Amino acid sequence: MNRERIVRATIGPATGIAAAMLVGNILAWAVGASPRRVWALLFAGTWGSSYGIGQVLFKATPLALAGLSVSVALRAGLFNVGAEAQLVAGALGTTLAGIALPPGTPAPIAILVCTIAGMVAGGLCGAAPGYLKARFGAHEVIGTIMMNFIVLAFVQWLVLPGRLGQPESQSTASVIESARIPRLSVVFPSLAGSSASFAVMAVLLAGLGVHALFARTRLGYELRVVGLSAGAAAAGGIDRGRTIVAAMAISGAIAGLAGLGTVLGFRGYFEVGFSSGVGFMGIAVAMLGRASPWGVVLSAILFGTLSQGALSIHAVVPKELVDVLQAVVVLAVVGASSDLIVRRPS
Amino acid sequence: MSLVTQTLALAVPYVLAAMAGVVSERSGVVNIALEGLLLGGAFGATVGAIAGGPVVGVLAGAFAGIALSSLHGVVSLKLRADHVVVGLGINLLASGLTRFGLVALYDSASNSARIPGQAGVVDPMLVVAMLSVIAVHFGLARTRFGLQIRAVGESPEAASSAGISVNRVRGMALVVTGALAGLGGAALALDNRQFSAEMSAGRGYIALAAVIVGRWRAVPTLLACLAFALADAIQIELQASIQGYKQFVQMLPYALTLALVCGLVGRSRSPAALGRHG
Numbered sequence: 001m002n003r004e005r006i007v008r009a010t011i012g013p014a015t016g017i018a019a020a021m022l023v024g025n026i027l028a029w030a031v032g033a034s035p036r037r038v039w040a041l042l043f044a045g046t047w048g049s050s051y052g053i054g055q056v057l058f059k060a061t062p063l064a065l066a067g068l069s070v071s072v073a074l075r076a077g078l079f080n081v082g083a084e085a086q087l088v089a090g091a092l093g094t095t096l097a098g099i100a101l102p103p104g105t106p107a108p109i110a111i112l113v114c115t116i117a118g119m120v121a122g123g124l125c126g127a128a129p130g131y132l133k134a135r136f137g138a139h140e141v142i143g144t145i146m147m148n149f150i151v152l153a154f155v156q157w158l159v160l161p162g163r164l165g166q167p168e169s170q171s172t173a174s175v176i177e178s179a180r181i182p183r184l185s186v187v188f189p190s191l192a193g194s195s196a197s198f199a200v201m202a203v204l205l206a207g208l209g210v211h212a213l214f215a216r217t218r219l220g221y222e223l224r225v226v227g228l229s230a231g232a233a234a235a236g237g238i239d240r241g242r243t244i245v246a247a248m249a250i251s252g253a254i255a256g257l258a259g260l261g262t263v264l265g266f267r268g269y270f271e272v273g274f275s276s277g278v279g280f281m282g283i284a285v286a287m288l289g290r291a292s293p294w295g296v297v298l299s300a301i302l303f304g305t306l307s308q309g310a311l312s313i314h315a316v317v318p319k320e321l322v323d324v325l326q327a328v329v330v331l332a333v334v335g336a337s338s339d340l341i342v343r344r345p346s
Numbered sequence: 347m348s349l350v351t352q353t354l355a356l357a358v359p360y361v362l363a364a365m366a367g368v369v370s371e372r373s374g375v376v377n378i379a380l381e382g383l384l385l386g387g388a389f390g391a392t393v394g395a396i397a398g399g400p401v402v403g404v405l406a407g408a409f410a411g412i413a414l415s416s417l418h419g420v421v422s423l424k425l426r427a428d429h430v431v432v433g434l435g436i437n438l439l440a441s442g443l444t445r446f447g448l449v450a451l452y453d454s455a456s457n458s459a460r461i462p463g464q465a466g467v468v469d470p471m472l473v474v475a476m477l478s479v480i481a482v483h484f485g486l487a488r489t490r491f492g493l494q495i496r497a498v499g500e501s502p503e504a505a506s507s508a509g510i511s512v513n514r515v516r517g518m519a520l521v522v523t524g525a526l527a528g529l530g531g532a533a534l535a536l537d538n539r540q541f542s543a544e545m546s547a548g549r550g551y552i553a554l555a556a557v558i559v560g561r562w563r564a565v566p567t568l569l570a571c572l573a574f575a576l577a578d579a580i581q582i583e584l585q586a587s588i589q590g591y592k593q594f595v596q597m598l599p600y601a602l603t604l605a606l607v608c609g610l611v612g613r614s615r616s617p618a619a620l621g622r623h624g
Contacts, residue, residue, distance in 0.1 A: 027446065030450070031450050079428075079430055081378075081430065081434070132607075135608075136607075136608035136609050137609070138604070138607040139607065139616075141376070141378075141430050142603065142607050143604065145378065145551060145554075146555070146600040146604045146607075147600075147604070149548065149596075149600040150600050150601060150604070153593040153596050154593065154597070156593050157590075157593035157594070160590060280434060283431060283434055287431060318446050318449035318450055320445040320448075320449060321442075321446055323438065323441060323442030323445065323446070324443055324446055326442070327439035327441075327443075330431065330434065330435035331421050331432065331435040331439065334421065334425075334427035334428060334431045334432060335421045335425035335427050336425070
């Protein structure tokens with residue numbers, strides 16, 4: 001039993017990495033580069049220096065949060081394809097709170113308020129398709145895909161110059177100084193120059209929170225029951241609709257944290273298009289991590305490594321290689337571990 | 347250009363991708379990969395058209411679509427993975443491969459070389475798109491293959507006990523899907539006379555919305571595509587006067603789809619076995 005579990009947990013990631021290595025070798029060879037050199041550069045640009053490690057952490061932070069978001073919904077049998085919109089709404093909520101706060105607000109309070117604002121905005125964006133499913137039976141995949149486009153268009157409209165946008169740009173004003181999350185290099189000087197900030201703590205806290213939710217709370221138990229069997233949930237007296245809305249709201253709230261590192265830890269303002277598909281990548285991260293909090297963190301580090309490594313391999317192969325590799329990982333992982341999602345007839 | 351011709355021109359990729367979606371989803375395979383198939387088709391068509399002219403381009407576009415859609419089939423049917431994740435994976439793959447190809451072949455992160463020649467006054471791809479509607483409509487209603495597609499999409503168990511191989515029918519449906527969406531991508535590239543990174547720009551998702559609004563049937567789906575294309579055309583025509591509000595016009599297809607799946611403006615019922623493995 002235990003051995004079977006270990007095999008199940010490793011076969012997906014192992015297949016994913018093997019497939020990515022294979023495709024990477026083929027593509028490198030196709031453009032006349034030495035595969036060995038590509039992998040060496042990829043490693044050197046990431047884990048080869050403390051700056052690289054800092055950048056991997058910076059990139060892995062939103063990926064891990066998006067992955068955690070998707071995995072919470074997944075445990076409840078729901079597919080949240082809307083992490084992208086929830087993340088963007090959350091980042092905008094965080095920014096707006098950070099702009100609205102009085103400049104003298106103490107840092108812990110300012111950061112907390114901004115964080116909560118992001119979670120609320122993301123949570124609402126997640127709860128909406130959850131409510132549409134619970135109330136009207138609208139499939140959450142369709143609901144979240146459509147919400148993505150609606151929310152992204154709305155945000156784009158909001159952040160036009162003259163509304164929230166600065167003149168001639170697609171970005172907002174900056175948050176107050178005390179709302180900014182300090183860089184990790186403040187405590188670890190060797191990370192100097194990297195964009196990594198204490199926003200990585202959000203991953204740790206969210207991971208612990210998700211773990212506690214499922215291990216300790218009644219709501220977590222109800223989410224799992226609804227995820228395993230709608231019939232059992234009904235027989236057990238669980239309000240399925242309420243549970244679905246709760247699952248999507250929590251999922252959205254976690255996605256709403258994913259912009260923290262960029263907004264409070266790095267740029268200090270919100271810019272249209274800043275997330276560049278991290279929400280979608282969160283699905284891949286959740287798949288690779290088999291929807292377990294620590295698996296998600298590990299797979300976010302892998303994806304973060306690829307995404308940072310892109311910059312260092314560009315000298316010998318097009319950096320777009322890593323986008324191909326990420327896709328290959330997704331396809332190989334879901335192909336090798338298709339037991340992860342068992343869709344129930346709705 | 348008049349609003350009508352503008353609408354028809356904009357509708358071509360929508361129609362081809364949406365017909366692809368109808369075929370796939372009626373066979374029970376959820377298809378959010380239409381976006382990636384369009385993108386792959388556009389890239390294939392560009393490479394083909396630059397190398398061997400427009401006809402080779404169109405064929406190469408269809409072939410690229412078939413290749414991506416077949417991969418979708420292998421992972422979602424043979425390996426029984428979730429259709430939604432596989433669709434996302436295909437979209438990521440198409441996006442990555444085409445951008446990789448752009449740099450490798452044309453040494454640019456944004457645009458390919460230009461496809462020689464001029465776009466014609468009447469786009470032959472418009473004819474192809476209209477033919478695809480007729481083919482999908484009658485194909486599903488009247489042919490043996492169409493009947494099999496509907497059977498495996500509604501009740502794979504019943505189809506299976508009647509001796510139909512569910513995965514074989516769905517696999518073939520996905521090949522047709524790939525060809526149609528690939529043609530849609532080819533239309534896009536030939537119309538723009540080049541490939542640009544991410545040039546599908548959400549059209550695959552609009553096509554998916556059209557399939558849902560059209561209730562998974564060819565002719566109503568065509569009408570939905572035309573309506574969405576009209577909204578695009580109006581947006582382009584009125585650029586100056588609706589400046590600052592175009593985002594709301596862009597939301598229309600998605601908001602309408604959302605309203606429809608909620609049953610607010612009539613109920614849209616999906617094929618019974620959509621997303622379920624055979």
